[in-house]
Amino acid sequence: xxxxxxxxxxxxxxxxxxxxxxxxxxxxxxxxxxxxxxxxxxxxxxxxxxxxxxxxxxxxxxxxxxxxxxxxxxxxxxxxxxxxxxxxxxxxxxxxxxxxxxxxxxxxxxxxxxxxxxxxxxxxxxxxxxxxxxxxxxxxxxxxxxxxxxxxxxxxxxxxxxxxxxxxxxxxxxxxxxxxxxxxxxxxxxxxxxxxxxxxxxxxxxxxxxxxxxxxxxxxxxxxxxxxxxxxxxxxxxxxxxxxxxxxxxxxxxxxxxxxxxxxxxxxxxxxxxxxxxxxxxxxxxxxxxxxxxxxxx
Numbered sequence: 001x002x003x004x005x006x007x008x009x010x011x012x013x014x015x016x017x018x019x020x021x022x023x024x025x026x027x028x029x030x031x032x033x034x035x036x037x038x039x040x041x042x043x044x045x046x047x048x049x050x051x052x053x054x055x056x057x058x059x060x061x062x063x064x065x066x067x068x069x070x071x072x073x074x075x076x077x078x079x080x081x082x083x084x085x086x087x088x089x090x091x092x093x094x095x096x097x098x099x100x101x102x103x104x105x106x107x108x109x110x111x112x113x114x115x116x117x118x119x120x121x122x123x124x125x126x127x128x129x130x131x132x133x134x135x136x137x138x139x140x141x142x143x144x145x146x147x148x149x150x151x152x153x154x155x156x157x158x159x160x161x162x163x164x165x166x167x168x169x170x171x172x173x174x175x176x177x178x179x180x181x182x183x184x185x186x187x188x189x190x191x192x193x194x195x196x197x198x199x200x201x202x203x204x205x206x207x208x209x210x211x212x213x214x215x216x217x218x219x220x221x222x223x224x225x226x227x228x229x230x231x232x233x234x235x236x237x238x239x240x241x242x243x244x245x246x247x248x249x250x251x252x253x254x255x256x257x258x259x260x261x262x263x264x265x266x267x268x269x270x271x272x273x274x275x276x277x278x279x280x281x282x283x284x285x286x287x288x289x290x291x292x293x294x295x296x297x298x
Contacts, residue, residue, distance in 0.1 A: 001024070001027055003028070003031050003036070003037040003038075003041050003045070004041070005024075006020065006024060006027075006028045006045055007041060007044050007045050007048060009024070010045060010048035010049045010051075010052045011044060011045070011047075011048030017048075017052050019052075019055050019057070019058060020058055020061075022057070022061045025057075025058050025061035025062055025065075026061055026064070026065055028045065029061070029062050029065035029066075030065060032045070032153065033065070033066075033069060033149040033150065033153070034149065035152065035153075039155075039156050042153065042156050043156055043159070043160045046157075046160065046164040046165065046166070047160065047162065047164070049164070049165055050162070050163070050164050050165060054165045054168070056193060056196045056197065058165075059165065059168060059169060059193075059196075059197050060196070060197060062165065062169050063169055063197060066147070066150070066169060066173060069147055069149050069150070070146055070147045070173055070174075070175060071145070071146045071147070071175075072146065072174070072175050072176065072177050073146070073175065073176060073177075074176060074177040075108050075110055075139050075176035075177070075178065076108070077106055077107055077108055077283075078107075078108040078109070078110050078139070078176050078177075078178040078179075079107060079108070079109055079110065079178055079180050079181065079182065079279055079282060079283045080110045080112075080172060080174055080176065080178040080180070080181040080182075080202075081095060081109055081110065081111050081181075081182060081183070081215055082112075082171045082172045082181060082182065082183025082184065082215060083111060083112070083113075083125050083171075083183075083184065083214050083215070084120070084167065084171065084184065084212075084213050084214065085112075085113075085114055085116070085117040085124065085167070085170060086116065086117050086118060086119055086120035086121065086122055086124075086163075086167070087116060087120055087121070087122025087123045087124040087125075087127070088120075088122045088123050088211070088212045088214060088252070088257075089120055089121070089122040089123070089212065089251055089252065090212060090247070090248045090249055090250060090251065090252055091211055091212060091218060091247050091248050091252060092252065092256070092257040092258075092260035092261060092268075093123075093125070093128050093214075093216070093257060093261070094216050094218075094268070094271060094272050094275055095109065095111060095125075095138070095216065095275075096128065096132050096134065096138065096261050097261060097264060097268070097269065097272035098272050098275045098276045098279060099134065099135055099137055099138035100135055101272055101273060101276040101296060102137060102276050102279060102280070103135055103136075103137050105276075105280065105285065105295070106285075107137065107279065107280065107283055107285060108137045108138070108139055108176075109137060109138050109139065109279065110139045110141055110175065110176040110178055111125050111129075111138070111139070111140055111141065112125070112140075112141045112142075112143055112170075112173060112175060113125035113126035113128075113129055113140060113141070113142060113143065114126060114142070114143035114144065114150075114151055114154070115144075115151070115154050116158075117154065117157055117158070117166075117167065117170075118157055118158060118160065118161050118162055118163060118164075118167075119161060119162055119163050120212075122212070123252065123254050123257055125140070126142075127254055127257075128257070128258075128261075129142075131254070131258050132258065132261060139176060141175040141176060143170075143173075143175075146173075146175045147173060147175070150166065150170065153166070168193075168194075168197070169197075171183050171194070171198075172198045172201070174201065174202075178202070179202060179203045179204075180202055180203055180204045180205070180282050180283050180284065181198070181201075181202045181204075181205050181206075181282075182205070182206040182207075182208060182215040182278065182279070182282045183198070183205070183206075183207055183208070183215050184207075184208055184209075184210045184211075184212075184213045184214040184215045184216070185207045185208065185209055185210075185213070185224075186209070186213050187209075188209070188222070190207075191207055191224050191231065192231075194207055195207070195224075195226050195231055199226045199229070200229075202226075203227070203284070204225070204226070204227050204282055204283075204284060205225075205226040205227075206223055206224065206225055206226070206278070206281075206282045207223060207224045207226065208221060208222075208223040208236075208278075209221045209222045209223065211247060216275060217236055217238065217271070217274060217275055217278060218238075218245060218247045218271065219238065219245070219247055220235065220236070220237040220238070220239070221235070221236055221237075222234070222235055222236075223235075223236055223278075236274075236278070236289060238270075238271060238274055241270070241274055241293060242270070243267060243270045243271055243274060244267060245267040245268060245270070245271045246267075273293065273296040274289075274293060276292070276296055277289050277290075277291075277292030277293035277295070277296055278292065279292075280292035280295060280296075
């Protein structure tokens with residue numbers, strides 16, 4: 001179908017907008033990913049689709065199309081960590097320390113990365129991967145390699161400069177065929193949306209209202225366990241484990257973020273142990289976060 005039809009469906013205003021059916025969404029995604037649509041058309045559609053807004057059915061159809069392009073390489077005993085591709089602005093990443101702590105626990109961590117995407121303009125997982133030597137149980141999945149079609153839309157997305165539906169779809173692309181996953185969520189209303197989109201793709205999925213939209217726990221937060229179609233809400237507070245880490249609200253440089261990983265403070269290492277405990281729980285290697293924390297020798 002002519003791509004203009006899809007722009008018309010999402011970009012004619014409140015009275016004229018309509019949802020796309022599965023066949024239309026599939027075709028629209030293919031035309032964007034294969035760049036059959038002009039860059040201006042793709043940008044116009046993404047903006048209109050965002051404002052319409054997107055439906056769960058459209059998201060699911062879009063994700064199914066992505067499945068046909070992603071080149072997956074299985075990593076056994078792996079946990080996928082779902083990070084936003086627009087990075088972190090205020091605090092260092094903690095996942096490299098978490099991986100080190102889990103090196104003897106028969107658990108692999110999988111983190112995806114790519115060039116910076118809109119709209120936060122933070123430090124990305126790619127930035128960390130380019131400057132830190134990861135251990136054998138931390139696997140960096142480069143989207144340039146496993147999903148080059150979505151990577152190729154980076155310039156269009158950057159020029160648009162706004163969050164689009166791709167920011168949602170790309171959170172958990174599962175390049176390693178992981179059975180379990182943990183991802184960040186900004187707001188509670190998104191829990192049901194992410195559950196509907198990703199919940200049936202994993203044996204166990206945990207959504208964390210973590211630091212800067214990541215799955216990293218830096219302070220008291222809520223998390224939601226999705227398992228066998230059921231959602232349960234829980235609270236995790238580092239202070240319960242005697243951890244007193246003060247997260248930052250100031251901008252952080254890449255150099256400062258790397259320094260925190262190379263020479264972590266005692267409080268930051270304790271926080272890494274708590275995040276490792278969460279990883280053990282999500283991966284079904286610990287019955288609870290408490291048990292996981294005990295397994296870390298804390």
